[in-house]
Amino acid sequence: MILTSAAQALSSSCSHHKIELFSVKVIQGYHFKMDEKTNTMATDYCFKMIIFFILIKLCSETSLAMGREVMSYKQDGDFVIGALLALRGFDEKSQTCTHITDLGAIKRAQSIVYTVTKINKDPNILTNVTLGYEIFDTCYTRSMALKHALSFTKTYREWDNVVGVVGSSLSSTSEISTILLSLYNITMISHFATSDELGNRERYPFFMRTIPPDSLQVDTIIDILAFYEWKYIAFIYTETIYGRQAYDTFRKRIKDSNAGICIPYERSMTVSDGEAVFNETVDQLESLRKRSLLSVVIIFAELENIEGLLRTANNKKVWRKFIWIGSDSFGIPCLNTVENVEEVALGAFTVIPKAIRSREFDDHFEKELQKNQSSNPWINEYIRGSSSCPSFESLLMDAVEWLARGLDELLTRKCGEDVKVSCNRKSLLEVNRNNLRDILLNVSFNSYSNRQVFFPENGSPMGSYEVRQLIEEDGSYKYKSVGNWTSKQKLTMNKDITWYLTNQSLFSNTGIPRSSCREPCPSHQRRVVSEDEPCCWTCENCDDDQIVVMNGTLCKSCIDKDLGIYMWPSRDKQTCKELPNLAILKPANAIAIISVSLLGIVFTSLVAYLYVLNREKRIIKASSRELGYVILIGVFFNYVAAILYRTRATIFTCSCRRVISHVATSFMYVSIATITIRLYRIFMAGRKSAQRPQFISPKSQIIVTLSLSLIPLTWAIIWMIIQPPSLITLVPTQEQQFIHQICYSSIPHMAGQLVWKLAVLLVCCVFAFRARHLPANYNQSRFIAFCVFGALIVDIAFAPALFSSSSSDSANLGIYLSLGAIIHSSVVIILIFVVRIYAVYFVDLTEPSQQSTQQSHSTSNVLSTQGTNKTSSENTVDAVDEPTSKSTIDM
Numbered sequence: 001m002i003l004t005s006a007a008q009a010l011s012s013s014c015s016h017h018k019i020e021l022f023s024v025k026v027i028q029g030y031h032f033k034m035d036e037k038t039n040t041m042a043t044d045y046c047f048k049m050i051i052f053f054i055l056i057k058l059c060s061e062t063s064l065a066m067g068r069e070v071m072s073y074k075q076d077g078d079f080v081i082g083a084l085l086a087l088r089g090f091d092e093k094s095q096t097c098t099h100i101t102d103l104g105a106i107k108r109a110q111s112i113v114y115t116v117t118k119i120n121k122d123p124n125i126l127t128n129v130t131l132g133y134e135i136f137d138t139c140y141t142r143s144m145a146l147k148h149a150l151s152f153t154k155t156y157r158e159w160d161n162v163v164g165v166v167g168s169s170l171s172s173t174s175e176i177s178t179i180l181l182s183l184y185n186i187t188m189i190s191h192f193a194t195s196d197e198l199g200n201r202e203r204y205p206f207f208m209r210t211i212p213p214d215s216l217q218v219d220t221i222i223d224i225l226a227f228y229e230w231k232y233i234a235f236i237y238t239e240t241i242y243g244r245q246a247y248d249t250f251r252k253r254i255k256d257s258n259a260g261i262c263i264p265y266e267r268s269m270t271v272s273d274g275e276a277v278f279n280e281t282v283d284q285l286e287s288l289r290k291r292s293l294l295s296v297v298i299i300f301a302e303l304e305n306i307e308g309l310l311r312t313a314n315n316k317k318v319w320r321k322f323i324w325i326g327s328d329s330f331g332i333p334c335l336n337t338v339e340n341v342e343e344v345a346l347g348a349f350t351v352i353p354k355a356i357r358s359r360e361f362d363d364h365f366e367k368e369l370q371k372n373q374s375s376n377p378w379i380n381e382y383i384r385g386s387s388s389c390p391s392f393e394s395l396l397m398d399a400v401e402w403l404a405r406g407l408d409e410l411l412t413r414k415c416g417e418d419v420k421v422s423c424n425r426k427s428l429l430e431v432n433r434n435n436l437r438d439i440l441l442n443v444s445f446n447s448y449s450n451r452q453v454f455f456p457e458n459g460s461p462m463g464s465y466e467v468r469q470l471i472e473e474d475g476s477y478k479y480k481s482v483g484n485w486t487s488k489q490k491l492t493m494n495k496d497i498t499w500y501l502t503n504q505s506l507f508s509n510t511g512i513p514r515s516s517c518r519e520p521c522p523s524h525q526r527r528v529v530s531e532d533e534p535c536c537w538t539c540e541n542c543d544d545d546q547i548v549v550m551n552g553t554l555c556k557s558c559i560d561k562d563l564g565i566y567m568w569p570s571r572d573k574q575t576c577k578e579l580p581n582l583a584i585l586k587p588a589n590a591i592a593i594i595s596v597s598l599l600g601i602v603f604t605s606l607v608a609y610l611y612v613l614n615r616e617k618r619i620i621k622a623s624s625r626e627l628g629y630v631i632l633i634g635v636f637f638n639y640v641a642a643i644l645y646r647t648r649a650t651i652f653t654c655s656c657r658r659v660i661s662h663v664a665t666s667f668m669y670v671s672i673a674t675i676t677i678r679l680y681r682i683f684m685a686g687r688k689s690a691q692r693p694q695f696i697s698p699k700s701q702i703i704v705t706l707s708l709s710l711i712p713l714t715w716a717i718i719w720m721i722i723q724p725p726s727l728i729t730l731v732p733t734q735e736q737q738f739i740h741q742i743c744y745s746s747i748p749h750m751a752g753q754l755v756w757k758l759a760v761l762l763v764c765c766v767f768a769f770r771a772r773h774l775p776a777n778y779n780q781s782r783f784i785a786f787c788v789f790g791a792l793i794v795d796i797a798f799a800p801a802l803f804s805s806s807s808s809d810s811a812n813l814g815i816y817l818s819l820g821a822i823i824h825s826s827v828v829i830i831l832i833f834v835v836r837i838y839a840v841y842f843v844d845l846t847e848p849s850q851q852s853t854q855q856s857h858s859t860s861n862v863l864s865t866q867g868t869n870k871t872s873s874e875n876t877v878d879a880v881d882e883p884t885s886k887s888t889i890d891m
Contacts, residue, residue: 170192214327310344467481600639607833644657646814
């Protein structure tokens with residue numbers, strides 16, 4: 001009879017889908033046979049229904065073996081609201097319903113009775129129409145849900161007066177129940193079925209619910225993960241419409257949001273899985289935990305899988321090792337889920353829908369409990385006890401009221417205000433359930449549970465969740481509310497969270513346990529994601545000038561020469577900081593060098609003054625005083641160059657450095673070379689003949705000196721054209737975290753200047769060496785030799801330092817150049833001028849020694865033969881030193 005009815009309903013349904021089935025016959029042995037003209041366009045829907053009704057038959061035949069006698073709680077009425085609730089547990093081994101342990105389950109059953117009674121007493125709804133109820137216990141099993149769902153169809157009822165069904169408690173049982181009921185156009189409103197799949201209006205046209213869908217529950221869990229920065233998690237789910245859909249939604253959400261959450265381990269279970277699967281799952285979780293920092297496990301499964309998994313973990317003593325985040329199937333049964341396995345689940349978070357409690361209903365329920373014999377059979381069966389867990393009865397109360405208000409609107413449209421007068425019972429019961437469904441989707445009202453109820457087009461309300469944590473307090477276990485989530489305000493969490501994990505890495509700043517593949521990389525290192533394990537990484541050092549960006553995966557330099565950006569990483573390597581712009585490096589050294597240079601300028605000015613003041617003295621006149629003026633100018637500007645090397649670099653100072661330093665050096669050493677060559681030529685000529693050498697007059701010597709000094713000046717001008725003076729910014733380093741600009745000097749330019757200087761010094765050295773046989777009382781050659789050999793040694797010593805110093809060592813480079821200029825100037829001023837000034841003021845020149853007179857007599861005669869007039873005599877005096885006292889020779 002069951003299959004016949006099912007086949008008729010199936011035929012009607014398939015006809016509704018525009019599919020012609022010419023004959024559907026039930027053959028003994030439960031085989032369905034179709035004739036050869038069966039339409040080939042029959043969809044999978046029809047064939048699924050065939051298998052579905054075979055299952056119904058099997059379930060009905062085996063229901064008597066399910067232990068206790070079928071129990072229902074009902075009250076007749078003009079219309080009846082059916083209910084499929086999960087009250088008692090189910091023993092898989094004995095295949096029997098067990099006992100009731102959850103007070104909330106009884107409250108939910110009683111809330112239906114309470115709401116129906118309240119509606120019947122309400123004059124504003126279903127006037128002159130009584131509402132009844134019929135409640136069945138599914139024992140959390142699909143077979144019982146199917147059997148009892150069939151009881152609400154017209155095949156099993158004297159009057160086809162079931163207006164709708166509330167329930168059931170699971171997505172899996174709700175799915176198969178609503179498929180059956182939809183064949184009879186019976187609307188089903190669930191209070192606990194959360195699967196998103198059930199929101200598909202095409203597949204489940206007569207399914208609605210008062211609880212938010214799993215997609216919002218998934219959003220809540222993702223927000224919890226983000227709040228605590230848990231990026232590496234395991235996901236366990238049941239391969240049902242409830243678990244699988246949630247897992248797929250979770251993966252899609254984290255991918256679309258770029259949340260950076262990785263799932264290194266996921267496990268799909270079936271409701272029939274046994275200890276072998278649970279053992280394997282726990283072992284794999286433990287193995288992953290030991291080789292990583294995984295601590296968070298999300299479990300979106302049916303109650304059977306949750307209990308089996310926790311039981312196995314408890315047997316293996318996996319206590320306080322994981323933070324479990326359970327869906328509503330974990331949290332709604334409250335402490336029943338974790339009974340005897342509390343140490344495993346301690347600290348677990350559960351996400352449950354937020355329901356409003358009705359004080360009026362609570363009072364009603366307390367009175368019902370106190371009765372010796374309640375009309376509610378499950379109250380009498382319940383083992384007395386108390387519970388602090390939410391019962392969510394408001395979700396059922398809203399479902400019942402939703403059906404009642406939809407029915408009221410439908411009857412009002414059909415029969416008018418006075419229903420029973422306008423419609424007899426037969427016509428009254430001939431309601432169009434399709435119209436009722438459409439009306440239900442547009443109902444909004446203030447419910448008996450004191451909240452505004454409205455439903456969007458898909459029949460699923462907006463989300464509002466409570467986050468609860470399993471804690472230990474005073475030696476007992478309980479759930480504590482630690483957060484809330486709504487569709488608008490998202491997640492808010494309490495700060496006083498207790499963490500129970502042992503031997504787990506914690507965030508240093510918050511003390512929250514980590515859940516990641518590895519310890520985070522230090523701030524100066526970036527993550528390099530492993531190709532083999534995309535959720536894991538190794539750490540790689542960034543350069544000193546780089547910060548870590550892109551969520552710790554990329555090193556980025558704080559320096560961009562093309563854009564002129566010169567910054568430096570902060571201490572934590574997260575941002576680039578501004579650097580001080582230093583005009584002068586090593587200011588203490590700069591002050592010392594500038595001070596010495598200024599003293600040199602003052603001293604040179606004093607020497608020049610005394611030199612000019614005593615220009616008519618024989619010892620001054622005899623020292624090529626015109627070239628001496630040129631040398632003094634070179635010394636003066638060489639001291640100026642030393643100052644320029646230690647002042648702020650600008651285009652102007654860079655230009656001055658290129659010109660002044662090398663021209664000043666040429667003035668000094670070209671003049672000294674000219675003097676040395678002149679002396680050598682004069683004395684060598686005196687030995688050979690009495691003829692005066694050419695180009696030894698002061699004018700000639702000045703022309704030669706200035707002409708040769710144009711060579712470095714020309715070189716500098718050429719390079720200023722080829723390579724105009726410019727500034728370069730030093731790249732900051734770990735040791736030098738500042739910005740500093742220096743003059744750019746190319747190696748060819750510096751090499752050319754140095755080669756010229758060394759060439760001049762070598763000429764001086766050669767002729768100073770060859771002039772060593774000059775008369776012993778001729779001291780100028782001795783001091784010139786000391787001067788040029790000392791200068792040559794200084795340049796040779798400083799040359800490697802100049803060319804090996806990098807631009808980043810510009811402070812030392814400036815020091816080398818400045819010290820070189822100071823040493824050159826000081827040596828020249830002392831050995832060429834100071835000794836003569838000293839002789840002018842402190843040496844007696846009135847009584848020349850006889851020996852000196854005789855030694856120089858022949859040379860003087862050679863030069864004096866060229867003329868006896870005053871001019872010739874003065875030129876002769878200019879050409880050679882006059883005899884000096886013994887003290888002058890020993891100077």
